[in-house]
Amino acid sequence: MRKQLLLAAILLTSIKGFAGSIDYLSQQDAEYFAHPSMTGKIGVSGAYYNPAGTAFMEDGTYMQVNNQTHFKTYKMKVDGETFKSDKPSPIIPSIQIVKVDNGRSYFFHGGAIAGGGNVAYEGGLGMFKVMENTLNNKFNPHHIPNANPIKFLGGNTVKGSSYYVTLQGGVAQKINNHWSAAFALRYVNAERKLKGVGNYRVQTGPKPTYHSFDINSERTAQGINGIFGLNYNNDKLNVGLRYESETRLNFKTKEKNLDSFKNSFKNVPYGSLILGGVLGNSNVKEWTNNAKGKRNLPAMASIGASYAITEKTTLLTSGNYYFIKEAGDSFGAYDGYHNGYEVAFGIDHKLNEKWTLMGGYQYTNTGANKNTYKDTDYALDADMFGLGVKYQYSPNLSLMATGATVVYHSATSVTNVTYSKHVYSMGLGATYKFN
Template sequence: MKFKQQLMLLGIVLSANAMGGSIDYLSQQDAEYLAHPAMVGKVGVSGAYYNPAGTVWLEDGTYIQINNQTHLKDYRMEHTNSSGETSKFKSDKASPVVPSLQIVKKKGDTAFFFHAGAIAGGGSVAYSGGIATFPQIADDKFSQIGGGFTSGSTIHGKSYYVAFQGGVARKFNEAWSGAVGIRLVDAERKFKGEGNFEVLGGAIKPKFDIDSERTAFGVAGIFGLNYQPNDRFNLGLRYETETKLDFDNKEHKLRNGFNSSVPTMIIPGVGKLSGDTFYNMIAQDPAIRQWMSEGSGKRNLPAMAAIGASYRATEKLTLLASGNYYFIKETSDDLGNFDHYDNGYEVAVGLDYQLNEKWTLMTGYQYTDTGANEKTYTDTDYVLDANMYSAGVKYRYSSQLELMATYSYVSYVNDKNIKNIKYSKHVDAFGLGLIYKF
């Protein structure tokens, strides 16, 4: 049975969405992250992902944390052709259920931890009018033969990487602890839809018809350290190895769509025109190339390092800070997806303020530099720099049960690619979480 099916048996149905992180990574692995993204230095059940070495500093017991996130998304792209005409495209498909699960069993100087969720991926999108690459291709490739992009196109995309990770943490002494773990990743990327074109004044209507599915399985190692010299300060560190993902691509409709809609003919001044002619034109575009039948190959998740600290400034106020660094330039990539990237990073700050024994207020901010630039963006792969503003509340119902509600607004930095396609998006994310101690 595939790993994502096993996760569904646990009652988790994934609909991942790109929000925090770099390249394909997703930083938001639980509801608490949406209240303050500076999680790496905290000791808690969420440490099963963010600070595994810190889980050994919990009180003895078995903990389970169940999370759900709801993402309201607004993704837009637009293309301006050589005549100054602008085509706009939008996807506002929501992700109502984005769950994750953490379990920690701590006894004495040892803790066992487990996390399940969507470690990476771009989520689900639906562009009813197609994507900006279509008018760009028509303008660049088809205009010389009296061609253009017509209405009636639809594009659906989905990208999610289901992950299971677990391991063990152990105290070395009264201040230091370490952790080692393993992550299993089942990745799937889909691209499906139609694009309508016309050439020779509408006499021929080439049909872009694609149904592509790319799948891969990978393994990564996880290593952690935690330093807690006293009851006020805590420092967490985490390193994850590169995850090898050798994607197998299944796509069988694109060439047939062009061959069935374009008759072979000789055009004066142009030469031979056929379905393969249009297929080869499309093959040159980086937004489409990886989804074609030739698009199998490695698209690994980069190695990453994280560091974070928490400091209890007063009996009520705890300050948080953390950072993530993604080693993108060293990541294996057969198809050129990561060409021209720099290494990416995130920096975050936050605070907890305990109003009383029952209620805690949380807030935070994060800046993400993805390492991307205008040479890297395509319609199916644009990771924009972002500012994330977060807040939340935690309620201690009893010594065994805590509940939380959180919210983040993610504002992405608008940008253009080298084809003058403009990209913009924002996300409203809502989180609910439950922590129970046995």
């Protein structure tokens, strides 16, 4: 029984929420996959990327609807075994609405501001396999009479999800012929889930016993933050700036399957003391029933520029900076991280009045420290390459199709688990201007 308790403690300590290092999702519409350097552009996408720039649009009411589709392969390898998730995310919608009237605009955006979508790791997690070495090295079987090494026997498909749905809106105003400013508020509704089982053989006496660790947890939070923007525009050059304040998210947790684990301590000597140590761990209590704690979205700043080198060709560049180290965090989600950043470049080229080709590249440094990686919380640096096409179907309607491949830089944690990812993304969008 003693080894069973130690096993459960370490398994619980290894579990964290599914998401990236900073949780943020930069892709907020279909055009992003063609060229992610969006902050310096003027257009309907500015409802999210460059709100102050919307004041320079032609008068009218615009609506853009988008869908993203992601084909994802996530892998973790340890001791010759591979645990893989290839669950796609086929439908991720978003919408932007902008109304412009004589140098003043009102804008709205709805989408998924953060999170990692759905994952499903076949056969369990890499950490389940690591437990054999971790436990047997730390708690040598000869310390317990008649004990044998612990053996991982496999697991079910471990499922996780992380979605932060957002609604935001605000107003932008021209200050003069070159400058505009914007202010907006954003509402975030966050949900994080984790469900999985790992099976083990434990022998602390003459005969082995078989145990399953089972967790089914859901964490939810809501928050509001402010968004501030500036934009400079002349005939060929446009520069956009955006700052988002930190979003306070106080998560509350509901867990369904840990009662049997808790009840198993009723007749165990020192059971309540051991149980308190397990469930009181900072990495554990966020997933236990009625647990509460902060995991805020960090503040971020973005700057971008677009420059028309000819009537047909426009160059774009942008950068995002995430203040991760300053973010409020009750459970060590950002321990060991430095502030992350993204750098992007892009190009628009008009073939004619109907067709526009788009392309771009982005480098992402997540700010993560691989020494803190866990199976459900590993953020890898990445390179993104995108292409797209836009078609002006009519004076009021434009359509776009985009695609990108994201190549992540694999990394190995201190527990000797090698993490890797690859994602193919597609975007479809339509923009309509109402007369």
